Amino acid sequence: MHRSRLALAAGLVLSAGLLAGGCGDPGDLRGAGSTPTAEAPTRLWPKLPPPSAPAEDYGTIESVPVKGVDVPGGNLRKVNPVSVAKADFDENPGMYSRSDDVYKETVQQLATCDTSHAGDDKCPVLDAYYRDLTGDGKDDLIVGIRLPRGHAENLDIRAYAVEKQHLTQIMEMGDAVLGVELAGHEVIVRAVSGMPGYEYRTVWSWDSHQKTMLPTTDEIVRSPNAPSRKPERKPEPAASARATPSPDESR
Numbered sequence: 001m002h003r004s005r006l007a008l009a010a011g012l013v014l015s016a017g018l019l020a021g022g023c024g025d026p027g028d029l030r031g032a033g034s035t036p037t038a039e040a041p042t043r044l045w046p047k048l049p050p051p052s053a054p055a056e057d058y059g060t061i062e063s064v065p066v067k068g069v070d071v072p073g074g075n076l077r078k079v080n081p082v083s084v085a086k087a088d089f090d091e092n093p094g095m096y097s098r099s100d101d102v103y104k105e106t107v108q109q110l111a112t113c114d115t116s117h118a119g120d121d122k123c124p125v126l127d128a129y130y131r132d133l134t135g136d137g138k139d140d141l142i143v144g145i146r147l148p149r150g151h152a153e154n155l156d157i158r159a160y161a162v163e164k165q166h167l168t169q170i171m172e173m174g175d176a177v178l179g180v181e182l183a184g185h186e187v188i189v190r191a192v193s194g195m196p197g198y199e200y201r202t203v204w205s206w207d208s209h210q211k212t213m214l215p216t217t218d219e220i221v222r223s224p225n226a227p228s229r230k231p232e233r234k235p236e237p238a239a240s241a242r243a244t245p246s247p248d249e250s251r
Contacts, residue, residue, distance in 0.1 A: 063212045064092050066160065066167040074162045076141040081128035082115045084160060084167065085143055094156070094172040105148040106156070131182050133170070133213065134161050134206050140170070142187065147174065157189065159213060171204055171213035187213065197226035 068087045072078045089107055096103040106124065113123035126144035133140040141160040147153050157180065159171035176192040178199055191200040203217035 061212055061214060064169040066169055067091055069167045071162050071167050074165055076139060076160065076162060077130060080115045081143050082113055082123065082125050085125045085145055086110050088158060088169055092169060095174055102147055133159060133185050135185055193220055197223055199223045
């Protein structure tokens, strides 16, 4: 017998005993009070015509093959992150165009970057991280690339998976990044906002239909380091010079 059935049986026995004893709650039905009426969503401007073009967003998001990099046994831990970044930037400008200064300078820095210098000041490629983002049980590769100074974006973030034994880019974005976190299969990016005390928080999640990471949540949140507003204190009245009034003042 399941635990829920045992509890039900015990409750029935207890109720029978109370009724037989003639004591306790008589068991009459009681009203629980008024129930608030459910309201349907109100649709604003129902006759508004559909837009003629999509709004500006992250651009075209799709998985992109990375050529020139072999993945031994499909294990991304055996691939050098610097080699991956070099090959990907050379093949896929991503959110940049090949004529952009930020793209040209980044490619130049990557060209002088030795494969053993990931994570140091000589190479813009940061230390790599590994996490199963696609849910297939295999570690995927997350790479961060510092962009040249003087540009609005300061970090380019790219993620890679193995698809049919080939290296594939499944995420690419650049922003003025405050921090990056991994939670489960998701990548959470915190970026600078134009509103003082607030920041952007974007959650990238794997989409099995698009076969890529998509920004499933993009919101503006209160920055955890923002100073809290303290209530303004009203000025207190100045203390009297003499605590005890003189006889004349008392009269």
